[in-house]
Amino acid sequence: MMQASLSLALREIVRFLRQKNRVIGALATPVLFWFLLGSGVGRSLVTPGFRGRLDYLTYFFPGIILLIVLFTAIFSTVSIIEDRREGFLQGVLVAPAGRSAILFGKIMGGTLLAVFQALVVMLLAPYSDHHPDARVLFHLIAMTSLLAVALTALGFLIAWPMDSTQGFHALINLFFVPLWFLSGALFPAGGAAEWVRTLMRFNPLSYGHEALQGLLATKQGQPLPIDLSQDYSIICATTLLLVMACAVQVSRRS
Structure with a gap:
């Protein structure tokens, strides 16, 4: 099964690299969004938990990393619907490797790309x-990888039963856009209404964004400004639950 999963993951990477427009769009869109929105909102922002005022380009940067992971999850899982339409998915389903190879191959490919x-x-x-x-970069890669697995698994969960890319994008916007908006990527929780802060506390991506923001705010050679244990625990638990839900869904015969 591992060899089949690796082959499917490699297929996702090759497909991505062969689509030049997708490569340009995947990298340029978030950067352009970061620069235009970061410059347009204002030069500074009062952010609870940080000393003084914070340039919005600085505040918004971790949110853009999160947005890249989210975009990659969408584009890597929509291929499930395309593979089903082209007959490739049916061929893999009857192969000896089984359905689990599809799940782990898609998640692995999406995570590596993200x-x-x-x-x-x-x-x-x-x-x-x-x-x-180097220490901060290690944690950034670890947290980004966990977020990528979780979001790709969520995308897989939505894409697997669907046969329409239009329907997939409609549903994905319903799930992913609120998750990103309520993660703290665009605005700090401290300045939001109470009901918004409550939603943000129950949003797993809030803890991923908190970790990315705290890590990127760390000065070289200084201790981390936040305790990452809670963030890692919540993201790991969310990732595990989503992957298990995908495994259950894939195992069902339809």
């Missing part, structure tokens, strides 16, 4: 006043 794109965009970190060292 981490790669996030690392490319992280090269812009110094321009947003972030200077991660």
Whole structure:
């Protein structure tokens, strides 16, 4: 099964690299969004939990990393519907490797693509006043990988029973856009209404964004400004639940 999963993951990566427009769009869109929105909102932002005022380009940068992971999850799982339409999925389903190979192959491919794109965009970190060292970079890759697995699994969960890409995008917007908006990517929880803060507390992506923001705010050679244990625990639990839900869904015969 592992060999089949690796082959399917490699297929996702090759498919991505062969679609030049997709490569450009996947990398340029979040960066453009970060620059235009970050410059347009204002030069500074009062952010609870941080000292003084914070440039919005600096605040918004972790949210863009999260957005890249989210975009990758969408585009890597919509291929399930395309594979079913082209007959490729049916061929894999009857192969000896079984259905689990599809699940792990898709998740592995989506995760690798998300981490790669996030690392490319992280090269812009110094321009947003972030200077991660090797220790911070390790945690950034670990947290980004967990978020990528979770979001790709959620995309897989939505895409698996669907036969229409239009329906998939409609549902994915219903799930993913609120998750991102309520993660703290666009605005800090401290300045929001009470009911919004409550929703943000129950949003697992809030803890992923909190971890990314705290890590990127760490100065070189200094201790981490936040305790990552809660963030890791919540994201790991969410990831495990979503992957298990995908495994149950894939095992059902239809």
